[in-house]
Amino acid sequence: MSRPAAAIGNPAAMATTAFPAAQPDAIRGETGKGLTLIFAQVLPVMAIVSLFPAIPRLFAHFGPHPHAGLLVPMIVTIPSLCVAIFAPLAGWAADRFGRRPTFVGAMGLYVLTGLAPLVLDNLYLIVLSRALLGMAEAAIITISSALIGDYFGERRYRWVTWVGVSTSIAGTLLIAAGGALADLSWRGPFAIYALAIPAFLLALVFIEEPARQSADPAGPRLGFPWKAASIIGAITIVTSVLYYVEPLHVATVLTDKGAGSATRVGLIQSVTSLGYILGAILYRRMHARSIGQLLGLAGLLIGAGVLVIALSPTWHGVAVGAAIQQLGGGMVIPSLLAWGQALLPIEQRGRGMGIWATAFFAGLFVCPPLVSAGASMLGGLQPSLLLFGALTLVLALVPPFLFGRASRAAA
Structure with a gap:
């Protein structure tokens, strides 16, 4: 694979790490490591979607608070904001102090801060606990993404496929569980964070420091591959913005088209999300193709799905468009993950995947105001979606030309 940084892949340029390396263990315990890392990738999904059904109950409980209008939504949104801010710092800590101690520490912090609202009743303290949860998530998602590349090498495509499948299924189940627990109490959905306890225990058992190449003392020290990281970040943030157009707005369109109750x-969104699982499976079958081809095909599916949503006169057509978009979404995220892992050397993969996580979560925040701006200029949400769908189709034609055939996502 052609790599942007000249030092990548040059053993003589590998710098000495600041912490001891474990013996190679990429094969032994692969299933345990893989399941642990998949579980870890589900935790950020848990932090968001499990609380969606609880928002009305949170407002009912904290309504008299003078700043409830600001602070209650932050209970849901601030973890993602902290991921975007702190992911590069988490990646630096993993590269500097070691993957295992940083990852295990973050998992422990996640358990404590996730369950904290079960005993807290002060809104400020709850928001603070959620911010700390987001900092833990930043480390978890960054390091687990790096470890998939560290442990599995060219087999990484199998595990990023299962990440896509698992997060899609978990998202659907967690929304349902959060709704059932919210009917019991505003605190109920926070009990879901008890599921992080077995994930923490799995990390203690299976996560080991990956083996690293020893440096040549006489050779040059390896600088951070800013070129590779910049390419990864730029492609990821654009892709993230275009991907989130559908998940953040399709419920509004379905409601406007008469789909019925919330x-x-x-339920319609849950059914259409099956397309995401099929997309992840499609990626697994096509993983050996170039990143340009993979992103191009995913972009065509995402753009076509958004166009169908924008042009459909009934909610049935909107649902078909959502399924097409999810098919592309199931391809694009595993493709970006595997590609980013392949471009970065193990010694600096933590920081590099931190930049990837920041870019991806930044896209989540940038997407809504961009779509709103389009709606204001064009006179409605559906014309704005039409614009973004067409833009996605145009941009989908770029990656096959931008990245040569030698740029394989799984190389």
Whole structure:
């Protein structure tokens, strides 16, 4: 694979790490490591979607608070904001002090801060606990992404496929569980964070420091591959913005087209999300193709799905468009993950995947105001979606030319 940084892949340029390396263990315990890392990738999904059904109950409980209008939504959103801010710092800590101690420490912090609202009743303290949860998530998602590349090498495509499948299924189940627990109490959905306890225990058992190449003392020290990281970040943030157009707005379109109650809209979204699973499986079958081809095909599916949503006169057509978009979404995220892991050397993969996580979560925040701006200029949400769908189709034609055939996502 042609790599942007000249030092990547040059053993003589590998710098000495600041912590001892474990013996090679990429094969032994692969299933335990893989399941642990998949579980870890589900935790950020848990932090967001499990609380969606609880927002009305949170407002009912904290309504008298003078700043409830600001702070209650932050209970849901601030973890993602902290991921975007702190992911590069988490990646630096993993590269500097070691993957295992940073990862295990973050998992422990996640358990404590996730369960904290079960005993807290001060809104400020709850928001603070959620911010700390986001900092833990930043380390978890960054280091687990790096470890998939560290442990599995060219077999990484199998595990990023399962990450896509698992997070899609977990998202659907967690929304349902959060709704059931919210009917019991506003605190109920926070009990879901008890599921992080077995993930923490799995990390203690299976996560080991990956083996690293020893440096040649006479050779040059390896500088951070800013060129590779910049390419990864730029491609990821653009892709993230275009990907989130559908997940953040399709419920509104379904409601406007007469899909029915919020429960029915949720069920429709759950069914269309099966397309994401099929997309992840499609990526697994096509993983050996170049990153340009993979991103191009995913972009065509995402753009086509958004166009169908924008042009459909009924909610049935909107649902078909959402399924097409999810098919592309199931391809694009595993492709970006595997590609980023392949471009970065193990000694600096933590920082590099931190930049990837920041870019991806930044896209989540940038997407809504961009779509809103388009709606203001064009006179409605559906014309704005039409614009973004067409833009996605145009941009999908770029990657096959931008990246040569030698740029394989799984190389």
